[in-house]
Amino acid sequence: MYQGLSAKRFLRSNDLLFPNVMKVFSIRDYGKVRAVELGGSPFGKPLMTTRVFLLDNILIDSGLKHCRKEVIELIRENPVSAVYLTHFHEDHSGNAAALQSQLNLPVLGHPITVEKMKSPRLVFPYQRVMWGAASSLDMMPLQGNIETDHFLLQPIHTPGHSRDHLSFFEAEQGWFFSGDLYLGDRIKYFRADEVFKDQVSSLEKALELDFEALFCTHNPKPVKGKEHLRRKLDFFQNLSGGVGELMKKGFPAKVIMKELKVKEPLLVKLMCFGNVSAENMILSIMESLS
Numbered sequence: 001m002y003q004g005l006s007a008k009r010f011l012r013s014n015d016l017l018f019p020n021v022m023k024v025f026s027i028r029d030y031g032k033v034r035a036v037e038l039g040g041s042p043f044g045k046p047l048m049t050t051r052v053f054l055l056d057n058i059l060i061d062s063g064l065k066h067c068r069k070e071v072i073e074l075i076r077e078n079p080v081s082a083v084y085l086t087h088f089h090e091d092h093s094g095n096a097a098a099l100q101s102q103l104n105l106p107v108l109g110h111p112i113t114v115e116k117m118k119s120p121r122l123v124f125p126y127q128r129v130m131w132g133a134a135s136s137l138d139m140m141p142l143q144g145n146i147e148t149d150h151f152l153l154q155p156i157h158t159p160g161h162s163r164d165h166l167s168f169f170e171a172e173q174g175w176f177f178s179g180d181l182y183l184g185d186r187i188k189y190f191r192a193d194e195v196f197k198d199q200v201s202s203l204e205k206a207l208e209l210d211f212e213a214l215f216c217t218h219n220p221k222p223v224k225g226k227e228h229l230r231r232k233l234d235f236f237q238n239l240s241g242g243v244g245e246l247m248k249k250g251f252p253a254k255v256i257m258k259e260l261k262v263k264e265p266l267l268v269k270l271m272c273f274g275n276v277s278a279e280n281m282i283l284s285i286m287e288s289l290s
Contacts, residue, residue, distance in 0.1 A: 005246045024049055025070045030222045032056075032150075033175065033215060036074060039064030042129060050091040051217050053177060056148035057081045060168065060177050061217060062107075065094035065132025076209055084155075085109035085139070086179030087165045088116035090123060090131040092217065095247070097135035109138040110157065112164035115142050119182075125230055136237075143167070158206060160199025164239060170235075176211040176225060184219055185231040188265060190281035192274070196236070197288035203233040243285045253282045 003161040024039035039046030044205055052071065053060040059080045063071045064197075072095070083105050085093055096107045096117065121134045146153040146168065153168040161180045168177040180267060181202055191194075214225025221228045239260070246256045257264065262278050269277040 038063045038067040057218040059083045061092040062095040064091045068095050071095045083107045087162045088113045090134045093134040097137040110164040110166050111141040114139050158202035160195050160202045173210040177215045182216040186235050189276050189278045192280050196284035240285050244289050
């Protein structure tokens with residue numbers, strides 16, 4: 001169904017600040033869905049990879065800027081008619097502007113994503129190192145369902161990880177493209193702008209749907225995907241229950257973390273200047289319960 005690049009590793013970056021980024025580019029097909037894994041790091045093996053998904057004539061997400069050359073080549077050899085972003089974060093939107101300007105592709109997403117992408121944003125150093133900063137662009141708000149040559153995808157607003165977050169549901173095939181709604185059965189930390197109560201609501205909304213394959217951008221679960229999403233919700237609910245009991249005793253966040261044995265990944269927190277931490281998650285839970 002798809003042509004061109006096979007699984008490979010590349011060694012050069014498009015980012016002038018990081019010309020020797022070690023890059024990962026690999027392709028895996030899940031039936032009629034092609035997942036292209038991307039990653040980049042100037043200091044050895046990438047700490048985190050992300051995926052874009054090719055489905056008929058569309059691309060879901062655009063990947064990180066460090067892999068711009070490979071994404072452009074991929075789309076030139078596997079033409080698509082439009083790009084749909086799940087949200088504005090750099091590892092999802094990093095090549096959207098280039099796909100629009102170089103290949104004349106329309107880029108669509110939630111209205112909040114449209115506003116976020118209009119002007120350049122300051123990013124933390126860790127974001128530039130891991131992904132590169134996304135360029136600004138004028139994209140279009142997504143209105144209604146997405147029709148490909150053979151499939152019909154329903155956009156579903158699933159905020160929490162970010163305010164603009166969208167997921168895409170293909171009912172007949174039982175596919176759920178979840179962006180960053182899932183990530184894992186158990187979550188170790190939050191970004192500072194994540195909202196716990198919104199994530200719980202979004203998980204509950206998603207679990208009302210009938211699907212088997214969970215196409216998470218970072219951690220796809222093609223089999224028993226709904227079960228994995230349920231496990232994340234169960235983890236959140238159990239953690240929230242524990243936090244609530246300790247809040248009744250007047251304990252602050254750091255004591256609650258110690259009592260519940262929630263470990264702070266200090267290296268991650270330091271690298272991200274506190275923008276990513278376990279404490280952020282506990283504080284967001286506390287805010288949802290207050």
